[in-house]
Amino acid sequence: MQDPGSTPRILVAEDDTGIRAVLKATLRSAGYVVYEARNGSEALGLAIEHLPDLILSDVLMPGGDGQTLLAALRADARTSELPFVFLTGLDERQAVRDGMNLGADDYLTKPFRPTELLSLVQAQLRRSAKRIEARRQLEAEAQKLREFDSITGLPNRGHFLGRIAREQASGPVHALASIALGQLPVLRQSLGQAPADAVMREAANRLLDSARQHLGSEALLARSGEHRFALSLRGEQDEARIEARLREVLAPLAEPMEAGGRRLFLDASVGVAVSPRDGDSPEALLDHAETAEPATAPGGTVAFYSAENSAVRGRRVRLLQDLRIALERGELGLAYQPQVALAGERLVGFEALLRWHHPELGQVAPAEFIPLAEESGLILPIGSWVLAEAARQLGEWQAEGLAVPRVAVNLSPRQFEDPGLLDGVRAVLAGSGLPPGALELEVTESAALLDPERAIGLMARLREMGVALALDDFGTGYSNLSQLKRLPVDVLKIDQLFVRQIVRDPGDAAIVSAVVTLAHGFGLKVVAEGVEGQAQVIKLAQLGCDICQGYHYGAPLAASAVPGWMQERGFA
Template sequence: MVGTYNPTLVVFSLLVAILASYTALDMAGRLATATGRGLYGWMIGGALAMGLGIWSMHFIAMLAFHLPIPVGYDLAITLYSLAASVGASAYALWLVSRQRLPWPRLLAGAVLMGGGIAAMHYLGMAAMRMQPGIDYDPFWFSASILVAIGASGAALWIALRLRREGRHIRLLRLAASLVMGLAIVGMHYTGMAAARFPAGSICGAAVDGGLQSHWLAVLVIVTTLGIIGITLIASLFDKRLHSRTGRLADSLARANQELVEAALHDPLTRLPNRMLLQDRIEQAIEKAKRHGASVAVMFCDLDGFKLVNDAYGHQFGDRLLVRMAERVRELLRPQDTLARLGGDEFVVVLGVESTDDAVVVAERITAAVAEPFVIDAAELQLSASLGIALYPDDATSERELMAHADAAMYHTKQSGRNGYTFFTPAMQASAARRLRLLQDLRRALARDELILHYQPKFPGSGQPVIGAEALLRWQHPELGLLGPDTFIPIAERSGLILPIGDWVLDRACAQLRAWHDAGHTSWSMAVNLSPLQFTSPSLVDTVRDALQRHALDPGHLTLEVTETTAMKNVEASLQLLNTLTAMGVKIAIDDFGTGYSSLLYLKRMPASELKIDRAFVRDLENNAEDAAIVSSIVALGRSLQLQVVAEGVETEAQRDFLDQLGCDLLQGYHLGKPMDPEAFLRQAT
């Protein structure tokens, strides 16, 4: 009995085989990136889709085969053939999910998988329950088994090569699917060529009410396309999710790297910052311990940088710092560290064999900084003050090395600048004193150790006192009464100047309220603002709260801002000063003549007073240049309709000269020293 084939269904069986092959290769790719429960989920889903695809191809091909008798299929045996296909597919996917697949295991896998596919095929044939049974040609039967094993080996090898994502992966998988699909179809039709149906045979499954061909066709087509389609769609979504997750992970990794970079490096110069510097010093110490070497820590501060910043602006100063950092970095070895702490403070860390090595580097740095910098056609000449501390001679920890190098740098500053100094134990006492003052200053507010003295302000014509300037003092429990020059620089460097400045403003307003209540309602109070306090975003609210708390007319409060502070960021300063004057507060430009004010900006400043710096008043009688400067400031004040205040008046001759120039207000020891509130009230009345 001879069968015939429907060409359309034969082509359809080939397409299903190709689709099943593509699904198998895609599943192999998913398994290569899946982990945990996801790995088992993809393996189960892939085994069902791949196994059902191969099984469907077999039965579609069987539907394409027509015998001149009714044909049916035993349901149980058909399901057994499906199980064999799924089992072979599961085993194949398990093999390709391994990290490595050596040739012996690949061959064994090909045999087992090919045997499973052959079992699926011949179980499917047995589901027809032909009577008498089907005869198989030994040659073609053996050939079908070999084709199944060969197709399985090829499928495993291709799946291993294409399981990783890469360029043109979809085209490669499609081409490989064509090869694998042809191999699977070839195995089926080779097996069919081995089948011999004796004349007069009947299909037992058709006689006994087995699964009819048309119902099998519907079941196979719907189930196969549904499962394979769902699997491919799920794979596509998973791939996109993995792709997006990968891109997100890359973005997060880059962002994290940028955050780490920003956290450990100075944003202006890209040099290591204080945090990274600490780690570098500790690493250098550990390395020096192992090799019995030394470490030099150099604290470097630029001399005169503040004047450059005030004269040319912060942007110009930033460019100068970048150029300076580049120049110094070229002098160092790759293993050395140059860090920026902030402002114009830099630190160099290097391994040295002896003190001479540190001397050579220090001299190179001072010489490099001393060379002129040309920026925007402006030629600038700076110098550097260095302090050097050595491990293990001067200190054994990062903190001590930094403190001692800082103390040595401070000593260089005091000794004339532009050079370097090695740390000596004698400097430790000075550094320890500053550290102790800092620690005591942190507790001074809580212990009520800060006090205010008040220096009277007099009209130039010799009239009675019209107000006072509040001046801060520290009644130290052991060191006695300390002037501001002793502790204000420490407060500014540590940031304590902000709470101290708020306290000064509050106490000065409280004292003025007390004097007003005592009948001196015309008196005013002047309070100095530190540079850090002037840039504080809470300054306006602090001033407003102090005035409201003590029920003061804002016109009786004068805030003094140094010329250099006001000129640091002119536009921001103008905005702040305009806000304060809108409240009614008066503004005085302190230390006028020592900075680099532009007359254009000065005209825009909402100031009511110019205070002549005491440096011009000191030699007023003997220095014609100082006299000319003071005369010019008084004339400038009059032209701008500002009151001019001269401070530091210590002699009768100075007072007379300033009176003749037309100076509006005078301050100084000749007229009245700073004193406590009770003494001030006695002298004023």
Template sequence: MMLMTFNDFESLFEYANDAIFLYELTEQGMPGRYVKVNQVACTRLGYERAELLSMSPVELISAERWLQLPKLAQQLRHLSHATPLTFEGSYRSKWGEDVPFEFRVRLLTHRNQPYVLSVARDLTDRKQVEFALRESESRYRQMAYYNHLTALPNQRMFEEQLLHYLDREDQHGHRLALLFLDLDRSRRLIDSLGRKVGDELVLSVAARLTAQVGKEGFTAHFGGDTFAVILPTVAAAAEAVDVAKRLAHGLALSPLSPSGHEVFVTCSIGVSVYPEHGMDAASLVRGADLAMNRIKSQGGNDIGLYNPAMQNVTVLGERIRLEHQLYKALEEGELSLAYQPKVRANSGRMIGAEALLRWDSHTLGQISPASFIPIAEETGLIVPLGEFVLRQASTQVKQWQREYGVAYPVAVNISPRQFLSTNLVKLVEGVLLETGLDGALMEFEITESLLMDDSERVIRTIQALRAMGIQVSIDDFGTGYSSLSYLKRFPVDRLKIDQSFVKDITIDPAHAEIVAAIINLGHSLNMKVLAEGVETVEQRGFLRARQCDEMQGYLFSKPVPADQLFSWLIEHG
């Protein structure tokens, strides 16, 4: 066994990358004078070595941290030779700057005199990155939750606020009302006066509405000429209608003056009330929207209270029929998978594919996933559908491996209900065992909102999946609720930027900034970033310039049947 010589210790002490301090420990357990410091400590704090050796750690602690000294002294008194103490703090430099460090301190004893060896890692760069990320997250939240023209809460924030109101414990016994408001003939005004005047008109309407609603409710701007108001507490539906009349009257009473043009504005307002018109957010939103559109179809400039008779009976009947047929689809072999290539941004070469469920009904024809997936989620059929997708995709990848001698990872979407089920990990283990597939050839895409559900359980499940080699991605990122603090907790591999942001990146500065912020956020957390819905060369150029890692969309390929994927690969090199 080789023992460290004194010279070895001196070299390590002096030439370490971190600042190192050695100081005495007084009988009271307080830090005494420095007896040894290295050059890094001198350079970072701006002192000559002789100056530091005449000081103690207490003299370097900023005034606002003095209150922490008793706690530090207690920790130092209980310091042992075997177990180091690690904590974050800062020292005040000679020029008055607080320099953040991570201190790792250990007790040493020489001739019965206790000393503390403190290795201090400079956290300046890390703190700057964290600050930049918080700033980026703040800007991202502003862009994601507020309309960029009016700065009012947008539809996404409106929906979250509505859920919050409905979840309140004191909501029981109270009524809540939704008002959907659409400006009449605004398109004609914009066409005749121009977009700039149209924007000023919308800004004026937003200001007038906000002033009228005040603290009585929550006002949002969905974009264009559509606004919405939540009235958290109303005595009856008639009160909500009265508020709607007051808002409409306030808009129409006096003209607005965008760019000097005198414009009189009228509006159509639809009203729905909890609990009469629905017990959940979707029902209330649908009711207010139907009532508003009914008024517009009748000429506008009026208020309409939702009536269940407005619900299109044929739509409801179609939904019931779809639900019935979906139960049979699994048994009768009507479901299949299509595969959409994912490509590396800088080269355009395929790096994998996403498996997408398709339903070709014998009686109804091809059914859009947008029609049947919500039904599957509501009925619980999403779990057996998810298992079907997992088995089919695994079998297909293994088949490609046998036929072509090569295979690419395939991503499958896992619903929150399936992800939180107790048997998911066992199911996946069983499928991989049955097919003989390496877990590294599978990727699971989960929703951003899932991160808010039983986060410890979600983390354990992700860790179990990654232990099998499976990568985990957050799908449709930007449309959910996660924040930097949440993302840092989850061991995910990839962020997929929702296509609703990608669609307008070359024409909408707000969306462009959101996408750039998401890319920076993902990279700061060592995640790959994939952009969904890439359809134009201009979008591809924008994403490449922002260092997006991967892309997916119709610019490269639409989803294709399994037997066409490798044909596409060969054709595109």
């Protein structure tokens, strides 16, 4: 079928020479192009050759009737949607009904007046034009869905790489940047999909406007992943200039935005690959830019690809793959670090710390594999196992007569957001038979204050079960005192960042003193982490700290080593 605006073409299949001549003359006088066929066989060949805009066919014809013609047309993908109208005598109604069932669009009874014929033709052509336009719109929408992101409206990864390949043909695109919004997965967990999509959309709008302002109207920005954007910097090879221009583009992300009724601040970590040094193809450049993207550095970091960070990325990929089966293979274990009350040197309990002994790589540092577990969601089954294993071990120690009052377990941000957390804790307490208060859950300050109202309700229900609650890493997160006083916690844990130099740094001592005073004012106990020497113990005691944890009292111990350590220290 031709494009709208061209002269419509009509195929006439009619065995009666006189009627065919009248049809041809009438249609040509109205400005149509006409093809003639004496039977269905000839008409089928002409239809396939010319793809007319309309077919008018007699029902009964020697050498191939109209019904056979219609069935053949509808069975061929090239002609299946061609408009088809039967020309029929008064005594051929059954044949017409059969034809309509085969997919005819209409019929015209002979004899007919020229005005009837032309009116029918015009109606069919209008209907066909509407179908063609609707199909084109659907095809355009489908093409847009294939090449553009439905949330941000930006080109997707495939469209971006295709554009870069075409641009390289006319001149090199020297640098590609991968921009990651590291907080987005956590926001999706806490706020839900719709607010997270709104954040991504707002970030895309800001980045696009900024890129056009600082890089020109031809700047190409795309959504390249769940929380990633890709950006091309045409003609740039100098690292210092690339970094400066990227920081200009990224600046609007530092402005606050609203989502889910909350005020949020975003930042981005950026990886950059430069052509031809880091690869020639767009795919290689973008892959290398994502490899260079800092995984653990603070937001706002711009890092360039190198073989070294590629090796780091390779190790991360392997660790993530191996971590998926580490739990079932028994490679994960717990170590227990003592917590000692300063008043009377009394054992308060142990904090259970996750460890991974890889069969080939040896001990993998928690700082390396726990973020991977958090990002991938593996932290949920792993965290459930940690909770159950720590409770089981404490129950075993108490059954053996060891005076271990409590075990503390860290909850990751994802665990704290998990709707199944309460049921999981309830099942662990029921299965272990631990007395109330024997289990302490540690929640980071940042996780608890991300959504204070939810945190308050969740913590209250945990305390109703008899679980003790500690606020971990205090002072490194939000430090929102107006919300802090509402959280139903029992313990504040001061991060080792403030403890390490407490003897020599009056500023750190002042911070610890203020935290202790604040906590005691709320009726909370204070635990200082990272205590490594007697001088720190003395200083913390002077400042009123309640409990110390660190290498001064003992490194994290295997469960089997705990009884011996307790006996040696006089805690047994």
